[in-house]
Amino acid sequence: MKTNFNVTDNGYYGNFGGAFIPEMLYPNVEELRENYLKITAEPSFQKEFMELLVDYVGRPTPLYFAKRLSAKYNTKIYLKREDLCHTGAHKINNTIGQILVAKKLGKTRIIAETGAGQHGVATATVCALMGLQCIVYMGEVDIKRQAPNVARMKMLGAEVRPALSGSKTLKDATNEAIRDWINNPEDTHYIIGSVVGPHPYPDMVARFQAIISKEIKAQLLEKEGTEFPDYVIACVGGGSNAAGTFYHFLDDENVNLIAVEAAGKGVESGESAATSILGKIGIIHGSKTLLMQTNDGQITEPYSISAGLDYPGVGPLHSHLFETKRAEFIAITDEDAMQSGIELSQMEGIIPAIETAHAFSVLDKKQFKSTDIVVINLSGRGDKDLNTYIDYFKL
Structure with missing residues (x-):
């Protein structure tokens, strides 16, 4: 039998995937899961996405x-x-796609996590482009070692919030972003920067990077x-x-x-x-x-x-x-x-x-x-x- 490498309807790649999330996040993730394929398949979405990839990226x-x-x-x-x-870097391919999805869902506030700072910069960039509020969580250690990217995010109008727990790196920044999302479910979209997180994020990010x-x-x-x-x-x-x-x-x-x-x-x-x-x-x-x-x-x-x-x-x-x-x-x-x-x-x-x-x-x-x-x-x-x-x- 041929192995399937595409995600299943319930968000699995073989034995891996799914959505293991606190109950308070369920409405957000479910809203995204129910809508992301419909939104991204719309001709108007595809047209705007491709135009931005060509003319902006x-x-x-x-x-x-x-x-x-x-x-x-x-x-x-x-x-x-x-x-x-x-x-x-490649990060902008995904943030352009996700900001368009967020706008279709009526979100006005964007949060993100970043390690090397490239995803943070890419998120701050598309928020400036679309006129949306942007908050980026970044480990305190990474803020020090990626200072030029921190300056870029601030220049682009983003607020950079340090993660002070654990190793003060990417994992901890992600924890902080998830906490924020739990506290602000109505108006906030979380732009995850990698093929991680609950379904549908791994599939959605992979599709934009494809x-x-x-x-x-x-x-x-x-x-x-x-x-x-x-x-x-x-x-x-x-x-x-x-x-x-x-x-x-x-x-x-x-x-x-x-x-x-x-x-x-x-x-x-x-x-x-x-x-x-x-x-x-x-x-x-x-x-x-x-x-x-x-x-x-x-x-x-x-x-x-x-x-x-x-x-x-x-x-x-x-x-x-x-x-x-x-x-x-x-x-x-x-x-x-x-x-x-x-x-x-x-x-x-x-x-x-x-x-x-x-x-x-x-x-x-x-x-x-x-x-x-x-x-x-x-x-x-x-x-x-x-x-x-x-x-x-x-x-």
Whole structure:
């Protein structure tokens, strides 16, 4: 029997997903579940969404043949240039879609969580575009290490509220956002930035990000005469850029999918975010998924040098891809990721986000054939991480 990689009606990918939510959130989530497919299928929605992606975001993003990297690794390497999107990463694809849904539902106040700050900036951007109130929750630790993005959010008119509990990172910011939503159910829409959270969020976010793989197919056909690469590689924290990059290839088993997680200081070091290796089934932020936890079910603190990958879980779609072996999961240490970031900068003149740099480390870990077509999603640019690069390499 063929494995199904699409979400079921009750929000599951295989054994993972669902909506495990407090009773007070039920009306919000239910309203979204009942309406998101109808709203997004409307021709007027599709027209406005695509017009904004083209004229505002700058899509389609180029599929760039990386000549020098290809020569070094003796294979054909293409980079999907999501770093060239307005705001500097793929996150804007989803926030444009969700703000249009929120407006159709009559919401006037938007909340979001952010780790690396890219989703926060993308949310603040679309709120400014649409004239809606914006509150972004961000861990205190991430506020310090992603200062340029905090400044951008404030310039765009958003209020940035620090999360002061736990590890003071992405997980804690998400907890705060959910608390806010419980307290303000009527007028508020929560724009979740990744393929995590209760159904319908993982599916809705994946659909908005699926524009990435849709474009890859059309662009490869033009450049290589085929819509299907041999390998598609993307970094995974919660997993939205990977979900969008894999989306239109899920059912084609000839396309190898590689999801790259953050091993931090080493998978077994106790300072890692390699959920697929270390995770067990649990519930976080409203969905059943793979989750790093202690033997008695307490969530363990994740760690990564990249603020966008230090999440203790992974989206339910990715848990399903891991369990069914549809995708290969590879964990990359801080050190390898930082070296890959420098290599891409100096070989192709592109400074990647540290999250994205993890994906490039796979080139050292796997042997590709000279005829293979390898597509790497260059999910974000490195401006936000310059201070981390400077400190790490003593630049």
